[in-house]
Amino acid sequence: MALSKKDLLGLRGVPASEISEILNTAELMKVILASNNKKTPHLQGKTILTVFYENSTRTRLSFELASKYMGGVAANMSASGSSVAKGESLIDTARTLDRLASDVMILRHSMTGAPHLMAQHVKASVINAGDGTNEHPTQALLDMFTMKEKLGGISGLNVAIVGDVTHSRVARSNLWGLTTMGAKVTFAAPPTLLPPELAAAGCRVTEYVDDAVREADVVMGLRIQLERQQKGLFPTVREYHRYFGLTPERIALAKKGALVMHPGPMNRGVEISSLVADGEQSVIDEQVTNGVAVRMALLFLLTRRNVQ
Numbered sequence: 373m374a375l376s377k378k379d380l381l382g383l384r385g386v387p388a389s390e391i392s393e394i395l396n397t398a399e400l401m402k403v404i405l406a407s408n409n410k411k412t413p414h415l416q417g418k419t420i421l422t423v424f425y426e427n428s429t430r431t432r433l434s435f436e437l438a439s440k441y442m443g444g445v446a447a448n449m450s451a452s453g454s455s456v457a458k459g460e461s462l463i464d465t466a467r468t469l470d471r472l473a474s475d476v477m478i479l480r481h482s483m484t485g486a487p488h489l490m491a492q493h494v495k496a497s498v499i500n501a502g503d504g505t506n507e508h509p510t511q512a513l514l515d516m517f518t519m520k521e522k523l524g525g526i527s528g529l530n531v532a533i534v535g536d537v538t539h540s541r542v543a544r545s546n547l548w549g550l551t552t553m554g555a556k557v558t559f560a561a562p563p564t565l566l567p568p569e570l571a572a573a574g575c576r577v578t579e580y581v582d583d584a585v586r587e588a589d590v591v592m593g594l595r596i597q598l599e600r601q602q603k604g605l606f607p608t609v610r611e612y613h614r615y616f617g618l619t620p621e622r623i624a625l626a627k628k629g630a631l632v633m634h635p636g637p638m639n640r641g642v643e644i645s646s647l648v649a650d651g652e653q654s655v656i657d658e659q660v661t662n663g664v665a666v667r668m669a670l671l672f673l674l675t676r677r678n679v680q
């Protein structure tokens with residue numbers, strides 16, 4: 373099977389069958405990654421461009437490695453520091469990149485909707501690698517892959533997502549993906565970091581982290597995104613850690629064997645303590661490895677679509 377759309381712009385509206393297809397394909401890709409020879413021919417003759425207007429470590433490198441492992445030509449355009457901010461400039465850039473015969477463009481941008489705009493103007497498939505505070509679909513896919521791998525499935529899981537929900541595209545993509553796959557999502561944050569409209573999206577929201585964590589199968593910490601917020605949304609970092617941080621005492625409230633996750637980069641001692649981040653229940657390192665497998669699967673499925 374291939375994916376029905378040219379682009380992956382978000383998980384909102386993506387059917388469970390397609391999410392499952394990506395996760396199942398990623399399982400096969402993980403076997404290849406674990407072998408002595410990571411090379412496959414699946415992207416031979418294809419050009420994959422990463423176009424990043426915001427910083428990244430994990431996402432950009434894992435897309436680049438995924439492309440290279442599968443024999444594709446990977447190139448990067450780094451726009452940090454550029455003055456591109458207006459829609460028209462983005463469209464011009466997109467057209468130029470399309471003319472360079474790219475098959476897939478992976479875009480990270482601080483503006484919500486930037487990848488959607490780009491997708492309308494290019495023949496290449498566009499993958500959203502994070503747009504403003506809207507979505508980061510490949511992060512949620514690798515999170516779901518990790519849950520499925522460790523806990524045997526996604527349907528019926530209680531997932532507590534704790535931290536700066538307002539500014540988190542990871543939170544939104546997980547909400548859409550997890551609810552489509554039958555999990556229950558609870559968001560916990562101080563009221564200033566908890567958008568009330570989320571309650572209408574079929575999840576639970578609470579200001580009490582302990583309530584969210586109790587009975588959770590998965591506890592996901594979110595980074596406090598200091599670059600996206602005006603000062604004053606919470607009193608002090610120390611106070612934030614005390615009331616909302618993932619500490620060993622809080623994790624002890626979750627179900628036995630619950631997973632601890634974080635998309636990275638972490639603010640240790642703020643949203644998560646080092647004892648938890650490096651503890652037995654943490655799968656944060658595995659999330660990173662799984663990110664490569666999931667991105668290999670996605671590139672394979674999207675480019676396969678183009679040749680059918």
Ligand code: ASP
Pocket residue numbers: 502508511541542594595597635636637
């Ligand atoms: N790396 C993730 C993102 O780009 C999470 C974060 O930055 O906090 O959205």
